[in-house]
Amino acid sequence: MPKRRGWRWTAWVMAGVLVVAAGLTGVVWQNTYALREEKVSLWHGGKLLQGVLARPDRGPGPFGLVVFVHGDGPVDATHETFYRPLWESFARAGYASLSFDKPGVGGSEGDWLDQSMEDRAEETLAAVRWARGRPDVDGRRIGLWGASQAGWVLPKVAARDRRLRFVIAVSPAVNWLRQGRYNLLAELDRDGASGREREAALRRREATLALLGRRASFAAYRAALGDAEGMTEARWAFVTRNHRSDATADLRAMAGTPLLLVLAGHDVNVDVGETEAVYREVLPASSLTVAHYPNATHSLVDHEVEDSDLRLTLTAVLAPRRLYTDGFLADQARFVRRPDSGGGTTPEG
Incomplete structure (x- = not known):
């Protein structure tokens, strides 16, 4: 969800000074959630995965359950606490939440970069x-x-387990390669790149795709392109393994499972227009609900907040529930309460 930035250490120090000055009582309350969290573990593929089961703060259950599936990167079970506002909103709807550290993160064994989407x-x-x-x-x-x-x-997952009650897909892409091209061009536009910079970036992308197509080694990638631009050998292997991913066939196979598609108006990572068009074409209208949040970024944070390092950090510390764009948390809870309701489009947040 909220993106990682290199400024985090400095910003947290600044926020800490302000927190001390303002007093801690309100901050502690803002970061206390109506949840009962239990550390849990699961053996899978010969490796131990550790995570958190977050149940509503009252009642014995049995509760409904939302199983969390992370996005890219080394994500822990709580996503550095950013999942907790979501868990609380689900708890108020009578649902527990289950989330595991990715392999190689926190207490989980393995390496998430060794995984395919199938894994x-x-x-x-x-x-x-x-x-x-x-x-x-x-x-x-x-x-x-x-x-x-x-x-x-x-x-x-939903295509293989037809007993699942619902799916909530937040800022998903459909095709890995098209998503990568869209993201590249959107970031170049955002950063005001020149025509020459744009052409150079597209040439580099085409060269990279050619290397991926023949499953070239990382050494070959470095030899062909020189500067790795943050690419590591492990990341190269991950991309090589997954770059042909496309969700269309699996979406068809899961058709009929109620799905809430969450789309943001300021998403530079995903072409939300393409995503919505494919989901509407492939899934029955009766099982698809689409929620638009025009002021949100890919992470469902208001873009005004995410664009300010200090404001993002202070909101995360002082009012974490307000990180997410208006209506997002309430809409999630509303959907799981009535997962079998008809499809449609929710009011824009």
């Missing part, structure tokens, strides 16, 4: 099976929530 789907199915064995989970009311890269995982 991630199998891991999610294992989490669902594990949850159905819990007496405090209502196995008839289990659904999925996933963001960004999870868009290539969620349909695979």
